[in-house]
Amino acid sequence: MGSSGWKLEDHPKLPKGKNIAVAVLDGWGENKPDQYNCIYLAQTPTMDSLKQGAPEKWRLIRAHGTAVGLPTDDDMGNSEVGHNALGTGRIFAQGYASFLDFTLLFCGTLHLIGLLSDGGVHSRLDQLQLLLKGASEHGAKRIRVHILTDGREVADGSSVGFVETLENDLANLREKGVDARIASGGGRMYVTMNLYENDWDVVKRGWDAQVLGEAPHKFTNAVEAVKKLRENANDQYLPPFVVVDENNKAVGPIVDGDAVVTFNFRADRMVMLAKALEYQDFDKFDRVRYPKIRYAEHPVNIWCTTVSEFLPAVRLSNLVMSLSLEWNSLWLFPFPELEEYVEIPSDIGITFNVQPKMKALEFAKKARDAILRRKFDHVRVNIPNGDMVGHTGDIQATIVGCKAADEALKMILDAIERVGRIFVVTADHGNAEDMVKRKKSGEPLYDKNGELQILTSHTCHPVPIAVGGRGLAAGVKFRSDVLDGGLANVAATVMNLHGFVAPSDYEPTLIEVVDK
Numbered sequence: 225m226g227s228s229g230w231k232l233e234d235h236p237k238l239p240k241g242k243n244i245a246v247a248v249l250d251g252w253g254e255n256k257p258d259q260y261n262c263i264y265l266a267q268t269p270t271m272d273s274l275k276q277g278a279p280e281k282w283r284l285i286r287a288h289g290t291a292v293g294l295p296t297d298d299d300m301g302n303s304e305v306g307h308n309a310l311g312t313g314r315i316f317a318q319g320y321a322s323f324l325d326f327t328l329l330f331c332g333t334l335h336l337i338g339l340l341s342d343g344g345v346h347s348r349l350d351q352l353q354l355l356l357k358g359a360s361e362h363g364a365k366r367i368r369v370h371i372l373t374d375g376r377e378v379a380d381g382s383s384v385g386f387v388e389t390l391e392n393d394l395a396n397l398r399e400k401g402v403d404a405r406i407a408s409g410g411g412r413m414y415v416t417m418n419l420y421e422n423d424w425d426v427v428k429r430g431w432d433a434q435v436l437g438e439a440p441h442k443f444t445n446a447v448e449a450v451k452k453l454r455e456n457a458n459d460q461y462l463p464p465f466v467v468v469d470e471n472n473k474a475v476g477p478i479v480d481g482d483a484v485v486t487f488n489f490r491a492d493r494m495v496m497l498a499k500a501l502e503y504q505d506f507d508k509f510d511r512v513r514y515p516k517i518r519y520a521e522h523p524v525n526i527w528c529t530t531v532s533e534f535l536p537a538v539r540l541s542n543l544v545m546s547l548s549l550e551w552n553s554l555w556l557f558p559f560p561e562l563e564e565y566v567e568i569p570s571d572i573g574i575t576f577n578v579q580p581k582m583k584a585l586e587f588a589k590k591a592r593d594a595i596l597r598r599k600f601d602h603v604r605v606n607i608p609n610g611d612m613v614g615h616t617g618d619i620q621a622t623i624v625g626c627k628a629a630d631e632a633l634k635m636i637l638d639a640i641e642r643v644g645r646i647f648v649v650t651a652d653h654g655n656a657e658d659m660v661k662r663k664k665s666g667e668p669l670y671d672k673n674g675e676l677q678i679l680t681s682h683t684c685h686p687v688p689i690a691v692g693g694r695g696l697a698a699g700v701k702f703r704s705d706v707l708d709g710g711l712a713n714v715a716a717t718v719m720n721l722h723g724f725v726a727p728s729d730y731e732p733t734l735i736e737v738v739d740k
Contacts, residue, residue, distance in 0.1 A: 231537075231538075232534060232537075232538055232719065232724035232725060232726075232727070233724065233725040234723060234724065234725070235720055235723050235724055235725050236725075237697070237699075237737040238697055238700070238720055238721065238723050238737060239697065239723050240722065240723030240724070241723065242645075242646050242695045242696075242697075242721060242722065242723065243598070243600070243601050243602070243603075243643070243645045243646070243695065244601070244602050244603070244645060244646045244647070244648065244695075244718060244721050244722060245591075245595060245602075245603040245604075245605070245636065245640050245645055245646070245647050245648070246602075246603070246604045246605070246647075246648045246649075246650070246718060247605050247607060247633055247636055247637075247647065247648070247649045247650075248307075248310070248604070248605065248606045248607070248650060248651060248652055249271075249607050249610060249629055249633065249649070249650070249651040249687075250303065250606060250607060250608040250609070250610055250611035250612070250651065250652055250653075250655075251608070251609075251610035251611025251612070251614050251615075251651070251652075251653060251654065251655030251656050251682065252271075252610045252611075252626075252629070252651035252654070252655070252656060252657070252687060252688070253287070253651065253653065253654020253655065253656070253657040253658070253683050253685035253686065253687050254284050254654075254657060254685055254686050254687065254688055255654070255657035255658050255683070255685050260619065260658060260659045260660040260668065261656075261657050261658060261659075262610075262614065262619060262622040262623045262625075262626050262656040262657070262659055263610065263626050263656050263657045264657070265619075265623050265626075266623045266624075266626035266627040266630065267627050267630070268626060268627065268630040269630065269634075270630045270631075270633045270634040270637065271630055271633065271649075271688070274649060274688070274690040274692070275688065275690070277692075278692065280701035280702060281690055281691050281692050281696075281700075281701060281702065282688065282689070282690045282702075283688070283689060283702045283709075283734070284686040284687065284688055284689075285650070285686060285687060285688075285689050285709045285710050285711060285713065285714070285734070286686055286708065286709070286710035286711070287301040287306055287309075287651065287652060287653045287654065287686065287687045287710065287711050288300050288301035288653065288654070288682075288683070288684040288685075289301075289684065290315070291309070291315065291708075291710030291711065291712070292305040292306060292308070292309045292315065292710065292711055292712070293305060293308070293309070293315045293316045294344070297684070298684070299344050299684075300344070300345070300377075300653065300654075300681060300682040300683055300684050301652070301653030301654065301682055301683075301684070301711075302345045302490070302652075302653055302682055303611070303652050303653065304490050304491075304492060306652030306653045306711055307652055309710065309711035309712040309714075310531075310650075310652065310711050310712075310714050310715060311530045311531050311532060311715065312529075312530050312531075312712070312715065313530075313531065313712055313713075313714075313715030313716055313719075313726060313727070313729075313730035313731055314712055314729060314730060314731060315710075315712050315731065332366070332479070332480075332481035332482040332483065333366040333367065333368055333476065333478075333479075333482045333483070334359055334364045334366065334367045334368070334482070334483050334485065335367075335368050335369075335370060335407070335434070335476070335478050335482055335483065335484045335485070336352065336355065336356070336367065336368070336369045336370070336485050336487055337369075337370040337372075337416070337430075337434060337484065337485070337486050337487070337494075337497070338352065338370075338371075338372065338486055338487040338488045338494075339372045339373075339374055339412055339417065339488055340352070340371040340372060340373060340374065340383065340386045340387065340390060340409075341373075341374035341377060341378050341382075341386065342378065342386070343374055343376075343377025343378045343681060344377070345377045345490060345681075345682065346377070346417075346488045346489070346490040346493065347487060347488045347489060347490075348489075349386060349389065349390075351487065351489070352369075352390070352487055353393055355485075355487055356369075356393060356394075356397065356404065360397055360400065360402045360404070364402065365401075365402060365403060366402070366403045366404075367394075367397070367402060367403070367404040367405075368404075368405060368406075368407035368475070368476030369390065369394070369404075369405070369406050369407065370406075370407055370408045370409065370430075370433070370434045370476070371386075371387065371390070371406055371408075371409040371446065372409065372410060372411070372412045372415060372416055372417055372430075373386075373387075373409065373410070373411050373412060373450065373459040373460070373462050374386075374412055374459055374460070375411070375412075375458050375459025375460040375680065376412060376413070376459075376460050376615050376680050376681065377680075377681040377682065378681065379661070379677065380458045380459050380460070380617070380678075380680065381454070381458075381459065382459070383450050383454070383459045383462070384447065384450055384451060384454070387406070387409075387446050387447050387450050388447055390406065390446075391406065391445070391446065391447060394406065405467065405475055405476060406445075406446040406467055407434070407437075407466065407467055407474070407475055407476025407477075408433040408434050408437075408439065408464065408465065408466045408467065408474075408476065409433075409446055409449060409450065409462070409464070409465055410429065410430065410433060410439075410462050410463060410464035410465065411457065411458070411459055411460045411461045411462035411463070412459075412460055412493075413426075413460040413461055413575075414426060414429065414457075414460070414461045414462065414463060414464070415429045415430045415433070415462070415463075415464045416429070416430030416434070416493075416494075416497055417430075417493040417494070418493065418496055419492045419493045419495065419496065420492075420567070421496060421508075422569070422570055422572060423572045423573070424496065424508040424509055425509075426496075427496045427497055427500060427508070427509070428508075428509040429463075429464045430464065430497060431497075431500055431509070431511060432464065433464040433465065433466050434477070434478055435477060435478045435511070435513070435515060436477060436512055436513070437466055437473075437474025437476070437477030438466065438474070439463075439464040439465050439466040440463060440464065440465075441453060441463060441464070441465040441466075442465065442466055442467075442468045442472065442474075443465055443466075443467060443468070444467065444468060444469075444470075445467060446465075446467055449465045449467070450462065453465065461575075478515050478517060479515050480515050480516045480517070481516070481517070482515065482517050482518075483517060483518040483519070483520070484501060484517050484518070484519045484520075485519075485520050485521070486498065486520075486521045491521060494521060496508075498519065498521055501517065501519050502519055529727060529729075530715075531715050531718065531719070534719070534724075534727070535601075535602055535722070538722075538724065540601040540602050540722060541564075541599065541600045541601050541602070542564070542600060542601070542602045542603070542604070543564050543565075543566065543594055543599075543600040543602070543603045543604070544564070544565045544566070544604050545565075545566040545567075545568070545587065545590065545591050545594070545603070545604070545605045545606070546567060546568070546587075546605065546606035546608070547567075547568045547569075547570045547582060547583060547587060547606070547608050564600070566590060566594070568583055568586065568587045568590065569583075570582065570583070571583065575616055576609075576612045576613045576615070576616055576621070576625070577613055577616040577618035577621035577622075578621075580609065580613045580618075580621040580622065580624040580625035580628065581609070581624065581625065581628040582608065582609050582612065582613070582625065582628070584607060584609055584625075584628040584629055584631070584632040585628065585631065585632055585635070587605075587607070587632060588607075588631075588632035588633075588635040588636055589635065591603065591605050591635075591636050591639070592635050592636060592638070592639040593639075595636065595639040595640060595643060595645065596639050596642065596643060598643055601722075602718075602722070605636060606652075607629045607632050607633060608629075609625035609626060609628050609629040609632075610622070610625060610626050610629055610651075610655055610656035611653075611655045611656070611682075612625070613625035613626075613656070614655035614656040614659065614680070615655070615680050615681075616680065617659065617678040617679070617680040619659050619678075622656050622659060625656070626656055633649065637649075637693075640693050641693065641694060644693070644694040644695045645693050645694075645695050646691070646692070646693040646695040646696050646721050647690075647691065647692055647693045648689065648690070648691050648714070648717070648718060648721070649688070649689065649690045649691075650687060650688065650689040650690075650711075650714060651687035651688060652687070652711065653682050653683070653687065654682060654683035654684070654685040654686075654687060655681075655682050655683060657683065657685055658679060658683050658685065659678060659679050660676060660677065660678060660679050661677035661678070661679045687711075689714065689717075689734065691717075691721070691735065696721075697737065699737045699738045699739060700721075700735055700736075700737055701735065701736060701738055702734055702735060702736075703732075703733070703734060703735060703736045706732055706733075706734055709731075709732075709734050710731070712730075712731040713731045713732060713733065713734045714734070715730055715731070716730045716731060716732060716733035716734075717733045717734045717735050719733075720733050720735055721735070
């Protein structure tokens with residue numbers, strides 16, 4: 225059924241016609257104050273005022289684990305599952321899908337490309353291990369793995385252990401008669417895993433190593449490669465390398481007749497590579513050659529009846545804004561009717577701790593101007609500083625980034641106040657509120673050399689949500705009976721504020737209207 229056929233019931237107490245702006249602070253969790261909580265250390269008067277101003281209009285919600293469909297509550301949240309929950313209003317399982325008997329469909333080499341990590345955000349090591357086992361049991365005789373090192377959702381330097389584990393698994397396969405080897409590698413932020421077409425050079429470096437078998441660094445084994453290259457770079461930014469044989473020839477370029485599987489179960493950072501592999505008409509860089517292959521990626525869930533479908537169905541116009549590197553799902557907008565998208569190009573060629581303010585204020589000015597024009601009924605914005613700078617592990621830069629995010633939010637909320645709108649402020653997961661690894665006791669963790677272990681990953685902390693604005697009806701407050709509320713409850717909340725009752729299969733709304 226098309227979106228034009230969907231109906232929403234009128235809310236019995238909240239009027240329609242109230243324009244709403246939703247601001248998502250990326251990587252902004254709530255944690256106890258200490259010297260490693262960059263949100264606490266930063267000057268954030270806007271967020272502070274929301275927390276301290278009206279307790280019935282500010283609360284915490286869950287953004288990790290089972291609240292966003294991940295297997296356990298030890299699994300940290302991330303942008304994709306967070307925005308999935310925000311946009312669908314429901315909790316869908318985000319498990320680790322198995323691949324069908326893909327290896328039976330080809331006669332050449334099976335190439336596996338993805339993030340070598342147990343972080344559980346983009347991939348898991350045990351998933352790759354099961355994929356290797358299944359492929360070999362179902363007839364694959366020649367397998368090449370193209371690894372991308374993490375250091376973002378897991379500790380920097382952990383790449384060495386992951387590669388050693390993988391090499392041991394591949395050696396066991398070779399003993400069983402399967403020609404299985406690591407063929408190439410590089411760091412996730414420098415090779416292959418770019419997103420939203422922000423920097424095609426990242427993908428080209430991966431293409432050259434994975435497809436052409438060419439890279440500036442050549443080694444006879446991957447463990448040696450990672451150890452050597454880490455002398456001048458961290459895991460996230462390892463330069464590309466290829467593994468070569470005794471004749472200095474690459475052991476695993478992708479050629480005609482091969483099969484390629486990208487095994488990341490979070491798909492966003494594999495889309496650009498997929499385009500290079502699949503599109504015959506491709507002009508983003510010179511591929512040199514275009515192998516005829518069979519390609520499969522981790523299955524992508526097809527969401528339906530999302531916020532972005534219902535709002536146009538009830539004739540509400542929408543504006544969606546974000547910086548390009550954190551475009552994410554931003555509440556899933558596959559249906560462009562009555563929607564307009566504004567994507568601000570992110571800084572490229574630098575790490576975000578070099579420019580921690582990113583383009584937050586430029587972005588906020590555009591959002592402010594759009595709000596003041598009163599053209600849109602519903603505005604969604606994503607402010608990425610807390611997450612993107614937090615991933616660098618640079619505490620001082622992250623403090624600067626959080627301050628910039630708060631300033632950007634103030635500009636947006638001031639515009640909302642001027643036009644009498646309603647605002648909803650929340651976050652998609654935690655990050656900047658805890659920048660250090662900890663013992664079970666909560667104390668900071670140090671390595672054997674006495675060095676503080678910096679945390680560059682997301683967290684399992686709750687995130688804030690606040691509602692307000694001159695357009696908010698009297699008596700609106702957060703319910704006290706949704707104690708375990710999470711990101712999936714936000715969708716029904718927003719629909720209520722627009723004057724509609726949410727679909728019955730959505731998670732319950734967070735708000736109620738108390739008669740004065």
